[in-house]
Amino acid sequence: DSGVTQTPKHLITATGQRVTLRCSPRSGDLSVYWYQQSLDQGLQFLIQYYNGEERAKGNILERFSAQQFPDLHSELNLSSLELGDSALYFCASSKRGSGGTNEQFFGPGTRLTVL
Amino acid sequence: AQSVTQLDSQVPVFEEAPVELRCNYSSSVSVYLFWYVQYPNQGLQLLLKYLSGSTLVESINGFEAEFNKSQTSFHLRKPSVHISDTAEYFCAVRTQGGSEKLVFGKGTKLTVNP
Numbered sequence: 001d002s003g004v005t006q007t008p009k010h011l012i013t014a015t016g017q018r019v020t021l022r023c024s025p026r027s028g029d030l031s032v033y034w035y036q037q038s039l040d041q042g043l044q045f046l047i048q049y050y051n052g053e054e055r056a057k058g059n060i061l062e063r064f065s066a067q068q069f070p071d072l073h074s075e076l077n078l079s080s081l082e083l084g085d086s087a088l089y090f091c092a093s094s095k096r097g098s099g100g101t102n103e104q105f106f107g108p109g110t111r112l113t114v115l
Numbered sequence: 116a117q118s119v120t121q122l123d124s125q126v127p128v129f130e131e132a133p134v135e136l137r138c139n140y141s142s143s144v145s146v147y148l149f150w151y152v153q154y155p156n157q158g159l160q161l162l163l164k165y166l167s168g169s170t171l172v173e174s175i176n177g178f179e180a181e182f183n184k185s186q187t188s189f190h191l192r193k194p195s196v197h198i199s200d201t202a203e204y205f206c207a208v209r210t211q212g213g214s215e216k217l218v219f220g221k222g223t224k225l226t227v228n229p
Contacts, residue, residue, distance in 0.1 A: 002158065002160070004158075031215065033215070033216070033217075035217075042219060042220070042221045042222065043205060043207075043217075043219035043222075044219075045216035045217060045218070048214075048215055048216065055215070056214045056215060056216055058216055090158060090159065092159075094215070101166065102215060103161060103164070104161075104215075104217065105161075106151075106158040106159040106160070107158055108157060108158040109158050
């Protein structure tokens with residue numbers, strides 16, 4: 001158990017819908033990262049937040065958005081869902097925003113299925 | 116931009132046999148290197164990492180990896196595998212002094228057969 005929690009574990013929804021994935025980082029960690037794991041694209045970095053502010057952006061679609069709240073939990077919002085958004089979404093957390101020893105700890109993931 | 120290539124998508128081996136999972140990377144700047152393991156229906160766990168110093172790094176469960184700068188490789192090895200090592204293994208890089216994002220390879224599925 002990494003200490004990073006993600007809810008829900010599974011989510012099944014229809015095309016065009018909107019969903020919210022939630023992540024609680026390890027106690028004391030200030031950074032949260034979101035990754036998408038799909039069969040065709042593999043594991044891809046989406047976005048990083050550090051202490052409530054966006055720190056880095058990856059291949060995140062405009063239909064997707066994220067935020068980190070004052071209690072440091074984070075939410076990833078996915079809207080106008082398409083079949084191709086079906087994937088495993090991982091959250092990771094780390095103590096700091098940057099640094100060589102800034103290890104990322106991964107949560108168990110949320111499996112999103114779009115029908 | 117960085118990229119990671121894991122040359123084998125699947126590696127089947129027998130129990131107690133040695134195994135090598137290959138990883139090559141491409142980057143115009145210095146990187147940190149990582150191996151993560153994903154057991155079925157679980158999240159990613161850090162197996163080992165190279166940040167600096169000795170180019171040979173070891174994990175607590177018998178895996179080791181060697182950073183080879185000239186060949187831009189970070190292959191993962193274990194001299195004798197167990198059934199419990201069956202999992203998917205991901206090689207990843209992160210730039211030194213830059214973004215914290217991890218860039219992952221496509222993964223290698225290791226299946227250990229009795």
